[in-house]
Amino acid sequence: MATLTIDLPDSVFPALHRAPDEFVHEMRTEAAVQWYAQQRVSQEKAAEIAGLSRAEFIDELARRRIPVIQVSFEDLMEDVQRAD
Template identity: 35%
Template sequence: MKTLKIPYSEDILAETGETPEEFEQELRFLVAAKLYEMGRVTSGRAAEMAGMDRVPFLNELGRYRISVVNYSPEALTREIEEAKQRARNE
């Protein structure tokens, strides 16, 4: 496994009021959440990157207003059309 190092000054800890561990965990989560939001990784992989289980990761996304449902416009349109077709067949 590779490790990414991101330098930051002590000043940012004073500004955020976080411990180094809290700040670094939040950064891990935000990077993973953004990659998930962009569709670059699955929710499971993003949770792993964030050092969390999948369900708590998905629950935490809402705090940052990131949708748990990650569909492309094309996939969403396809899902809607398939749901309409199933509803007509019932």
């Protein structure tokens, strides 16, 4: 696993009311949710990035009201046409 180091001012943690380990978990989850919402990563990969099980990640998406299933209209129409 790769390690990423980010230098942050000490004032960040009290301002966010988070301990450093909580902050890291929150950053990973935020990034994973954002990248999933942008359709840059799959649900499975996003869950891995967040350090969550897939079920936990789906729960997180639901809590944030982000669609769990991402299918474009064009993809759906292609599937319908192939089914004919």
